[in-house]
Amino acid sequence: MVDKKELLKFCASFVNDRVSRIQKNIAGVQESLTSETKSSAGDKHETGRAMLQLEREKLGQQLLEAEKMQQLLSKVRPIKQVAAIGLGSVVLTEKNNYFLAISAGEYTLGAKNIYCISANTPIGKLLFGKCKGENFVFNGESIGITDVL
Secondary structure, eight states: OOEEEEEEEHHOOOOHHHHHHHHHHHHHHHHHHHHHOOOHHHHHHHHHHHHHHHHHHHHHHHHHHHHHHHHHHHTSSSSSSSBBBOTTEEESSSSSSEEEEEEEOEEETTEEEEEETTTTHHHHHHTTOOBOOOOOTTTTTEEEEEEEE
């Protein structure tokens, strides 16, 4: 049996690790910015600072995205079970199994692999709103939904 709580923990761990890694990188860039001393090669110094500023902005955007993932995960209710596929659904198909929450990669449960995907992915969009017994077409192949948990 698929345990949604374990899937949720896996996704939370994925996003928390990502946030932590990004925050460390931001701290490193910040430290580089503050420790950079003005040298006699002024243009080179300014170019280096500008590159660090760009890196900090890029990391800030990544942090924002990761925090949005955390917010989305907080809305997933592992107990809730509905007939139609939505956020937090585990979808078993003839081909693969999916957990609709965030894109966090593959979770292995015994002999079962479950792909943790966002509802905004191409396959997530195809699955959303469908029910057990329905089919969907992905990459030109018709795939049946065998169960929704």
